[in-house]
Amino acid sequence: MHKEILENIGEKELINRLRKFMPKNQISDDCALIKTKKDNLLVNNDSLVENVHFNDISICPQDLGWKAVVSNISDLLSSGSKKTIGITISLILPAKTEWIWVEELYKGINKALKEYGGIILGGDCSKGNEKIISITAFGLQGELELRRNACKPGEIILTTGIHGLSKLGFMMQNKINFNNNVFLNEKLISKSIKHFCRPQVYPNFLKHLLKTRSNKKIKRIGCTDSSDGLFQAVQDLAIASNCKAIINYEKIPKDKDWPKGDKWDEYYFFGGEDYELVFSLPKKWANNLCKIDKNINKIGFFASGKPSIEFKEKSKNKLLQKSPFKHF
Numbered sequence: 386m387h388k389e390i391l392e393n394i395g396e397k398e399l400i401n402r403l404r405k406f407m408p409k410n411q412i413s414d415d416c417a418l419i420k421t422k423k424d425n426l427l428v429n430n431d432s433l434v435e436n437v438h439f440n441d442i443s444i445c446p447q448d449l450g451w452k453a454v455v456s457n458i459s460d461l462l463s464s465g466s467k468k469t470i471g472i473t474i475s476l477i478l479p480a481k482t483e484w485i486w487v488e489e490l491y492k493g494i495n496k497a498l499k500e501y502g503g504i505i506l507g508g509d510c511s512k513g514n515e516k517i518i519s520i521t522a523f524g525l526q527g528e529l530e531l532r533r534n535a536c537k538p539g540e541i542i543l544t545t546g547i548h549g550l551s552k553l554g555f556m557m558q559n560k561i562n563f564n565n566n567v568f569l570n571e572k573l574i575s576k577s578i579k580h581f582c583r584p585q586v587y588p589n590f591l592k593h594l595l596k597t598r599s600n601k602k603i604k605r606i607g608c609t610d611s612s613d614g615l616f617q618a619v620q621d622l623a624i625a626s627n628c629k630a631i632i633n634y635e636k637i638p639k640d641k642d643w644p645k646g647d648k649w650d651e652y653y654f655f656g657g658e659d660y661e662l663v664f665s666l667p668k669k670w671a672n673n674l675c676k677i678d679k680n681i682n683k684i685g686f687f688a689s690g691k692p693s694i695e696f697k698e699k700s701k702n703k704l705l706q707k708s709p710f711k712h713f
Contacts, residue, residue: 416464425526432519448582450493457522459660465531466524474508477517536607536626541671552656554581573642597673608664618663629690
């Protein structure tokens with residue numbers, strides 16, 4: 386009898402199969418929504434696994450603690466959280482882990498919480514063969530609900546910041562060799578390492594959305610973050626919203642020192658861990674937002690059609706044949 390294994394099934398199909406054990410639409414977004422009489426809660430869980438997401442060469446424990454918090458807050462923000470209440474932390478550590486490593490991890494966690502809000506509410510510790518940091522974060526749902534399935538044909542696709550830097554930072558930290566013909570200046574290298582080790586999120590994002598909203602009746606917009614890469618973020622929105630995404634390659638914001646070439650396009654679109662927000666808005670709202678926030682760029686639009694992604698520039702569609710990051 387043939388036995389299916391996760392390596393062949395893949396993460397997305399695994400999650401899809403698990404949906405039968407949960408209420409309807411429970412897996413549509415990274416965050417779960419819990420309705421209460423007063424404020425609705427958003428709950429998110431994210432895990433960082435040694436030798437999958439990090440190792441002792443690529444990142445120090447204090448930066449790892451920061452990153453573990455930011456990855457969760459990014460998911461809360463991408464669902465419309467107006468405030469982070471706090472987090473719980475589950476640690477799985479080898480018995481020979483040095484205390485100083487754990488102390489530095491928690492220093493990084495507290496620095497991120499001081500920057501973005503929230504406190505440590507509790508957690509759990511256990512022994513294991515590899516280090517695993519699993520954080521559950523709790524936030525309050527804001528006035529706008531940000532959901533993957535809320536994009537509509539005709540809406541503009543936007544993204545905060547630029548992509549690819551975290552991928553480059555990861556490669557630099559792991560001393561991965563590049564093509565000898567590629568020149569990377571010190572400014573780009575420094576920026577990419579910081580982007581990988583100390584990613585930032587956008588606490589004013591919701592405030593800017595509300596300030597520029599042209600139609601107060603709109604309560605839901607399509608949004609996700611790019612923790613698994615820009616391509617995966619756009620694809621998730623397209624599938625959840627049953628739309629076709631048209632991306633304008635020429636509008637994609639890149640660092641001015643970012644190298645050119647197919648391989649560097651691949652790093653940009655599929656790199657992951659940039660924690661930028663990818664979302665869609667009606668045209669007027671999108672124009673208003675871009676006027677007050679220069680870190681946000683329009684990169685395409687959604688159209689009616691089978692859920693898919695294509696470039697406005699047909700010659701770039703070969704890039705879409707590449708595979709995004711896989712957890713299995």
